[in-house]
Amino acid sequence: MSSETKQILTTDGIPLEVSLKKAEKKNKIKAFLLVAPLLLFIIITYVFPIGDMLMRSVDDKMVTEMLPKTFKSMEKWDGQDLPPEEVFEAFYFDFKKLIEEEREGKLSTQLNYTKNGFKSIIKKLRRKSKSFEEGNYKEQIMSVHRRWADVEYWRAIKRRAPAYTYQKYLKGIDMYENEKGEIINVPEDRRVHRILWMRTLEIAFFVTVFCFLMAYPIAHLLATLPMKYSNLLMICVLLPFWTSLLVRTASWMILLQQQGIVNDFFVMIGLVSDDNRLEMMFNKTGSYVAMTQILLPFMVLPLYSVMKTISPSLMRAGKSLGGTPFVAFWKVYFPLTIPGIGAGCLLVFILAIGYYITPALVGGASGTLISNQIAFHMKSTLDWSFASAMGLMLLSGVLVIYWLYNKLVGIDNIKLG
Amino acid sequence: MSVNKEFVKFDKVDKSYDGKVLVVKDLQLDIAEGEFITMLGPSGSGKTTCLMMLAGFETPTNGEIYLDGNAISSIPPHKRGIGMVFQNYALFPHMTVYENLAFPLRVRKIPKDEADKKIDKALSMVSLQGFAQRMPGQLSGGQQQRVAVARSLVFDPQLVLMDEPLGALDKNLRESMQYEIKHIHESIGVTVVYVTHDQSEALTMSNRIAVFNDGKVQQLSSPDELYEKPVNSFVAEFIGENNTFAGEVSDISGGKCKVKLASADILANPISVKGKGERTTVSLRPERALINPSDKMDNIHKGKIEEVIYHGDHTRVRINLLGNSEFILKVPNSSSNLDIKLGNEIKIGWNSEDARALDPK
Numbered sequence: 090m091s092s093e094t095k096q097i098l099t100t101d102g103i104p105l106e107v108s109l110k111k112a113e114k115k116n117k118i119k120a121f122l123l124v125a126p127l128l129l130f131i132i133i134t135y136v137f138p139i140g141d142m143l144m145r146s147v148d149d150k151m152v153t154e155m156l157p158k159t160f161k162s163m164e165k166w167d168g169q170d171l172p173p174e175e176v177f178e179a180f181y182f183d184f185k186k187l188i189e190e191e192r193e194g195k196l197s198t199q200l201n202y203t204k205n206g207f208k209s210i211i212k213k214l215r216r217k218s219k220s221f222e223e224g225n226y227k228e229q230i231m232s233v234h235r236r237w238a239d240v241e242y243w244r245a246i247k248r249r250a251p252a253y254t255y256q257k258y259l260k261g262i263d264m265y266e267n268e269k270g271e272i273i274n275v276p277e278d279r280r281v282h283r284i285l286w287m288r289t290l291e292i293a294f295f296v297t298v299f300c301f302l303m304a305y306p307i308a309h310l311l312a313t314l315p316m317k318y319s320n321l322l323m324i325c326v327l328l329p330f331w332t333s334l335l336v337r338t339a340s341w342m343i344l345l346q347q348q349g350i351v352n353d354f355f356v357m358i359g360l361v362s363d364d365n366r367l368e369m370m371f372n373k374t375g376s377y378v379a380m381t382q383i384l385l386p387f388m389v390l391p392l393y394s395v396m397k398t399i400s401p402s403l404m405r406a407g408k409s410l411g412g413t414p415f416v417a418f419w420k421v422y423f424p425l426t427i428p429g430i431g432a433g434c435l436l437v438f439i440l441a442i443g444y445y446i447t448p449a450l451v452g453g454a455s456g457t458l459i460s461n462q463i464a465f466h467m468k469s470t471l472d473w474s475f476a477s478a479m480g481l482m483l484l485s486g487v488l489v490i491y492w493l494y495n496k497l498v499g500i501d502n503i504k505l506g
Numbered sequence: 507m508s509v510n511k512e513f514v515k516f517d518k519v520d521k522s523y524d525g526k527v528l529v530v531k532d533l534q535l536d537i538a539e540g541e542f543i544t545m546l547g548p549s550g551s552g553k554t555t556c557l558m559m560l561a562g563f564e565t566p567t568n569g570e571i572y573l574d575g576n577a578i579s580s581i582p583p584h585k586r587g588i589g590m591v592f593q594n595y596a597l598f599p600h601m602t603v604y605e606n607l608a609f610p611l612r613v614r615k616i617p618k619d620e621a622d623k624k625i626d627k628a629l630s631m632v633s634l635q636g637f638a639q640r641m642p643g644q645l646s647g648g649q650q651q652r653v654a655v656a657r658s659l660v661f662d663p664q665l666v667l668m669d670e671p672l673g674a675l676d677k678n679l680r681e682s683m684q685y686e687i688k689h690i691h692e693s694i695g696v697t698v699v700y701v702t703h704d705q706s707e708a709l710t711m712s713n714r715i716a717v718f719n720d721g722k723v724q725q726l727s728s729p730d731e732l733y734e735k736p737v738n739s740f741v742a743e744f745i746g747e748n749n750t751f752a753g754e755v756s757d758i759s760g761g762k763c764k765v766k767l768a769s770a771d772i773l774a775n776p777i778s779v780k781g782k783g784e785r786t787t788v789s790l791r792p793e794r795a796l797i798n799p800s801d802k803m804d805n806i807h808k809g810k811i812e813e814v815i816y817h818g819d820h821t822r823v824r825i826n827l828l829g830n831s832e833f834i835l836k837v838p839n840s841s842s843n844l845d846i847k848l849g850n851e852i853k854i855g856w857n858s859e860d861a862r863a864l865d866p867k
Binding site: 403412425 | 562563582584585587588589596598610613667
């Protein structure tokens, strides 16, 4: 159509689009300046750390930089038999430089990640290398320890040559790349991470279910009670929100322990015998109970905000048209609360999947989650790149759930308030 | 076949929400089969409460409601088989128009082909064929209202309740919907109980109107009787426009009474006054008073024009008459020859029969 292609002009003869842009430019700049501090804040506190995490999880430059000559000379080595003399020589000079810089300890830690047994032989090499003579380094190094004459260890060193690696991700799902470059499972007795992932998903799933079952009636009550009662109930729901997370978790420890109030009560009413008190803490039960209570408001609030908008006359209409109270609820009320259910479940599940403090305190050995493992690697083993890899796996897991949710329910149907 | 005169019967129904105030007091009301009855009253007068009790969403504090001879207080709403149209339509927003109409049929386990026929019929009744697959959100207010009406009728209930169904529509649409609902009622003969606070709506649609105030039915009669012969000053005030004079009965004889006002005496029709010395409010419809009355009228007084408001088809004239500065006259537009100008003194006359001496306010 001609009217579409024809440019519309203002009365002054300037094209309308140009004029509009000019008129709105000032507002656009104003709007941008208003959000700029927040944008900057998000970039600094969110985008950069995540980018850094991503880099760290695949970064393997440390060893690459520590043994530059070795890796260069290893390029020609096929990895079948022991490497030739020039590799040993290059390794000796790299190592000598590391000793001067006092960085050989770091090298031993790094190589030990790849293969156990490097720590002691590097220590030994450090001692012995002071008295090394020039030439024939292969013989001299091999005589330090018999492991230096084992081709497996030299292959392990070569595997650290690339500056980037996905080994940490494999480790996160209990797999590794063997000498031949095949990706295989670790032995069954050492598969700790898969159990943790499954447990994290399981606990997050059931906590979401429990939260939903408990929050739905509460939210319904909140939305339908007269104002003066609903305000009180709302405060009851929010009160835990205003209490420190640590205090709430600690109070669960008091309640749930074997000599705790809940057990005392069960003994009193004769549900369990005194010498057979229930173990409700330092296991999954503890994590379930405490996390459900702590995450409950995140389910109640979105549900409440959706239910508040549902006119009570809809249920009445359902009943007056002949639906039993259950049919009216199931066919009319429930479908209208789905946006709230979606929002609440997504919120609780995502929060639960990365929960840390509560499982750490009341979860014990069988109730800890993947985030506790991440923290363990951050603080204890100092294997930050592994921690980063697991953190990113968790993040991508959340994104997958978000994507699935969008496919199934549609993100437009979410209603947080 | 005789028509059931007591199809719906409120028998001495009281309702209180807090145990202190009665919202509905000793309600006694019979509704005949096929009747269109309107409960009219200001907000808080108890009319909606009555409707909710009939629908089953509120229980009477005392008394009993009968539907076709059966006491229904113990029957839950979904078993009463009463259609209902709500104030805000209450269409199910997540269902199409078709599904909305199918809801009452599905819960009654009516086979699909029969249900489809009923839905088609109901939709054509409100002239919304072709809208079956729309969502309620895609319809205009008037269309939603028609869907709500169709839904309340689709399962062939004997009784339909309507709770201010046209309150949210604009004036023109409201008027056309009034006629539409009236025609639907006439064509299918269902009993309708209609609640509104809009008196013109009540007057145009109903067979009978129950005027509610203060939890009581003030008057129950046909629209014309309600307008022409209000039994008390509340009804006279509430329905239509009204000129009032407050005074004291000084003489009563031969179907007429003399009411003493501050400045003069007027003759009136004694409705709720019995003897001399009683306080009374005399009510007179604006159209019953004439300017420069030609024929013999037994009340003729002089007043001064204080305001003239042009209304298109008629002109409203506010006159200071016998100490009442709010006396309103409606002058048809054709009588432009009359000397209606601000400040003019004119003669006003009316028949004593039209001036009803009611209870004092």
